[in-house]
Amino acid sequence: MVRAGTHSIADIRMLKRKIEVQACEDLSNLMHPMALWKNNSAALVVCRMMDDVDWDCFIDFYDKDQSEVGKRVKFQKRICEFSLATMYPFSLRCCLKGKLSRWFPEDQCESFSFKAIDILNTIKNTAPCIVFAVVSMWCNGWCTDGRFQGDTIKCLVCSECDGRDKLEHYADCMYAWDAGKKCTGITDMSEDLVTLLGFNSKDFGECVLLSVYAYALKRHIDSRRAMACAAPKSNVYRNVWSGFQVAAIYSRRVRTILGQRLF
Numbered sequence: 684m685v686r687a688g689t690h691s692i693a694d695i696r697m698l699k700r701k702i703e704v705q706a707c708e709d710l711s712n713l714m715h716p717m718a719l720w721k722n723n724s725a726a727l728v729v730c731r732m733m734d735d736v737d738w739d740c741f742i743d744f745y746d747k748d749q750s751e752v753g754k755r756v757k758f759q760k761r762i763c764e765f766s767l768a769t770m771y772p773f774s775l776r777c778c779l780k781g782k783l784s785r786w787f788p789e790d791q792c793e794s795f796s797f798k799a800i801d802i803l804n805t806i807k808n809t810a811p812c813i814v815f816a817v818v819s820m821w822c823n824g825w826c827t828d829g830r831f832q833g834d835t836i837k838c839l840v841c842s843e844c845d846g847r848d849k850l851e852h853y854a855d856c857m858y859a860w861d862a863g864k865k866c867t868g869i870t871d872m873s874e875d876l877v878t879l880l881g882f883n884s885k886d887f888g889e890c891v892l893l894s895v896y897a898y899a900l901k902r903h904i905d906s907r908r909a910m911a912c913a914a915p916k917s918n919v920y921r922n923v924w925s926g927f928q929v930a931a932i933y934s935r936r937v938r939t940i941l942g943q944r945l946f
């Protein structure tokens with residue numbers, strides 16, 4: 684059905700007829716196991732799903748669109764949105780709540796998941812690299828040794844740190860936070876995982892600054908991983924700050940918040 688969006692309207696009409704034929708719900712002539720199988724088959728699921736929608740709307744929508752390429756893209760998008768939401772219901776908040784449960788008890792995950800959606804709404808127009816760093820951090824997706832159950836690589840933020848290469852340590856690393864506090868200008872924040880994840884941010888500015896810090900920290904760690912050695916202490920602030928400068932290039936909002944400090 685989704686693939687049909689890439690073809691012509693005739694293909695789509697034919698596919699609809701095919702699904703209707705294959706999804707005949709008369710199971711009386713089938714042996715019991717076959718009837719059970721058919722009852723759960725994809726054709727029946729799709730057909731029942733199609734019963735819930737005004738199919739003519741799709742056809743009209745397709746026919747009215749002017750450009751041939753535009754028709755296919757828009758129709759495919761409509762079909763994807765409809766079929767994915769019906770067959771695979773997805774809630775970003777519930778998904779994030781599940782991801783956060785590796786660190787926090789359920790009641791905290793519930794409130795943090797709402798906060799996460801607020802943060803996403805705040806930073807969505809900054810820069811994709813910032814959003815990616817934040818979302819992957821919430822999902823424990825940073826490419827650390829700890830992410831892959833390792834415990835041998837040392838903290839990559841600073842060569843003087845004895846911590847391990849894992850997100851939980853970076854949320855606790857004094858060398859990282861020293862740089863983070865200088866870069867964000869927020870000196871009174873606590874140095875813990877909740878703060879790194881952005882859930883302690885009190886206002887719009889703090890939310891953006893902590894998100895940029897997450898991006899800059901990830902960028903610093905990734906670059907040191909590529910060099911296979913931690914940064915000398917004297918370089919930590921400079922490297923993290925360069926992440927802020929890169930973020931400012933891509934985002935006017937970040938430039939506005941950092942203001943004169945950029946120059």
Ligand SMILES: [Zn+2]
Pocket residue numbers: 838839840841844845846847852853856857858859
């Ligand atoms: Zn460290």
